[in-house]
Amino acid sequence: MSESIIQMKEVNKWFGDFQVLKDINLEVKEKQKIVVCGPSGSGKSTLIRCINRLEEHQKGQIIVDGNELSEKTKDIEKIRAEVGMVFQQFNLFPHLSILDNCTLAPIWVKKTPKKKAEEFAMKQLEQVQIADQAAKFPGQLSGGQQQRAALARALCMEPKIMLFDEPTSALDPEMIKEVLDAMVNLAKAGMTMIVVTHEMGFAKEVADEVVFMDEGMIVERAKTNDFFANPKNERTKLFLSQIL
């Protein structure tokens, strides 16, 4: 049994008076692919943003790759370098070329020499099939291309875990497929992935387990087939009937 690479124990988080995460317990093992779904406002994004501490939890424990995340954590940047993230709004750096976007962190955080960083970046860009756009700037790319570039940028840090926060929600329909394909390839290569998404087709193809969240709590968690075939909770059934 492989050790869990992410452990969340009794995690609670408040935004002011509003409780957004309630007693979250989640364990993710290496190479697992988890899809998190649920209605808007259920806390899914907040959940994964706590894993790389873009959001801070008030109660409970979060342990990532053996390191506990708390306000006493020194070098949170080192932990973040192991966890890659792809955002709904891509968030590419508009003033840098695609290649520079990808090599920025390896050069400044891992102190990689520029040539090596660029070679590795080109490999990642080839994997997501936008190597020909390397010299262009984000403003010159389509949405789908930008998101694939964002994926390559995250992968350039060679993370152990990849988090996806609704990666295709801001894309035009015809571009969703190219991004999902890139994510499928990544999954097949063995990456540990936690994906917040509404794309159930992707979940069925790639996910090991599906987590359903509602109102800040994990309502149901099951292996993919079981989840779609036999949802146990009423709320899960309602949600599935609405989106499928």
Next chain:
Amino acid sequence: MININILKPTSSNFQTYLYIGSALIFIGIFDVFLRSFFNINYLTFLPGSLNFLFPLIIGLVGLQMIRLEYSGNRIVDKINQNINNNTFNAGLTLIIIFLTLLVIPPALDWMILEATISGDTKEACVATEGACWTYIKVWFRRFMYGMYPNDFHWRINTAFIVLIAFAFVGYFMRGKLKNYITFYYAILYPIIAFIIINFLISGGSFGLEWVETNAWGGLSLTFIVSFFGLIFCFPLGMILALGRRSELPIIKYISIGYIEFWRGVPLITVLFMSSVMFPMFLPSDAFVDKLIRVIAAIILFEAAYVAEVIRGGLQALPRGQYDAAKSLGMGYWKMQIFVILPQALKLVIPGIANTFLALVKDTPLIFVVGLSEVVGMLQMAKTNPKWLGYAMEGYIFASILFWAICYAMSKYSQYLELKYKTER
């Protein structure tokens, strides 16, 4: 060295820390309060710098003691989030509170508590130590109307009311009349305004006595200059904006030349030019009133800025509007007057409001060429031998006056911006 961790509260002993901390904060603020209001300093036994910094140190310690994230007490949490999340912020907050306490009482003392406003002559003021608002009261009419004869002030008031009434006509235009809105504001309204000002304020006919422009002054002059400046530089600015966007090279470059020239020189040189150079450029027997020269100079100057503002609106209009108008067979001028300009102008109303605001703030400059608007009247009043030494009161009064007017205008322009943003 004291171990600073002693000062950090934890959830268990928080109540104690809260009491002690609040007490310390209160002592710190109270100390500054005593020093400022009553000049009491009971810490004179401490060496100089410690004496001075005592309230700050005590306050910082107190704030540190109540800094616990999510203590559960609502008020404390709010304070901690807002002003106490680290020592730096706490320090700045304390300094601001202290400065306020140190500055406000003497200022209030001088401005209100010990000030006078009674009486009519300087004698009423000599006795007090505070501000002499009697000075303002006595000179108030001058500040508002300049040297315009007191008996005729009603003429100025009426003229303004009538002008404002005509300005709102645009809101009530319905149906077919709406097409002529641009025409109304750009051409008709300026003419009406000129006629009203000429006959009511300047006078000379219809039984009203003539008052020369040199006597005009004060805030009313500020308004007249700003008003004429705006309504006349408006059509000129429109033409220039259209010219700059034109595809005909000569027109385009003449417009660009004009705009860049007037935007590159300071207003003061323009005013000098109008009072010193303009006479040279006109036939020697033609005498143009100084006020008209100055207003003409301001119009030419501001038109360049208005042109840039309108150009922004023209550029922001989607190309589809131009295409649609052309495809309907409209010629250049029809398209501009009935389709493009009404929409572009709506877009840039906040920008024009800003330009108007800048114009009002620029009008005090006309005092350097001898026209006495508010600031000019201030200088005149300040040097009057009967009222020497009250410059400060005059400037405070004028500052508050202008500030109120400009603040109101800028708030109105922000309101307009929001209103038109949501409408689109």
Next chain:
Amino acid sequence: MNHKIKSIIPQLLTLLFVVAVIGFFTINAQLNMEERGIDFGYGFLNQESSFDVQFSLIEYDGSHSYAKAYLVGLLNTILVSVLGIIFCTIIGVIIGIARLSPNYLIRNTAAWYVEFFRNVPLLLQIFFWYYAALRALPLPENTEPLFGVTYLTVKGYYIPRLIWENFDILIYSILAAIISIVFIRNYARKLQEEKGQQLPVLLISVGLLLVFPAITFVTGMVQLEVALPVLKQLSKTSFIYAEGLSIPPELLALVLALSLYTATFVAECVRAGIQGISKGQKEAAASVGLTPNQILKLVIMPQALRIIIPPTTNQYLNLTKNSSLAAAIAYPDLVLVFAGTALMQTGRAIEIVSITMLTYLTLSLSISVLMNWYNKKIAIKEK
């Protein structure tokens, strides 16, 4: 054919109109000048000016030419503008950042600063400082020293004067420091590209800038004497501070008013720049492991500066033009000295006003051109 005529006629008409207007003015001007016996020409610039100027950065008195007087005015304008630009930038940046502080008190204090100083006319602010605030300062004989060696009095701000021996050697040492900094930066960049190592370039640069000139001092090549202001009695009741440098209250009032006023606009530019960066940028940069300092330097500042610099440069230009208000309080800037005194003495209105306007125009246009070039160069490329 028809289209060509349609486009030519308006242009011809406009051209004729402009030519007619200019012609009208020129003819009248010539007639008027003939009538009054004034001739037109720029030769007067070489004549003796016969008026003194209260404050000047260079050697000048009544025996120098009008051209020299022009230079004195120009230098004074540049002095006020440069000082104003420096201070308004510092104040503006602080207030701009404060406007975004999570601290309620700081945020609102900054907001009130902006609302207050922006809505009072600049001329009024200048008058306030000059005629009211600075007039309340004590007389020289009654002043307590500020920082020990400077005296803020109603007659001006007296500070110590620095007397250099071999000042040029100091300049060379600073130049040498700058050149070596350039080399170090190139070396550091190459090192990072090839091996990935990072050098603390900023620290090294600051160190060099301090060490090189320090060496010149220690070895005695450059010497510095400080002349402190000393109270001197001019007459029975009049005292000044001699020996030091005296900054006239006109300059103080002007710089104060210009800085505080323009800082409000700069603060808004800075605020727009910082707010213009979407929160996602910071998060994306954090998610790849960059430290807060690195995020600021590599992601936030490059984007923010692109938004901040163009309108801020516009404000600098406005400040320079506004410095002409100096005429109202008798600070001898270009407008007062040249378009004021010189014009009154020679009566050559057209020549003088045209030169003055041309000077400001050149200044504005060259900064505009520079700004356009800079904007094109750093523009973020889009589709």
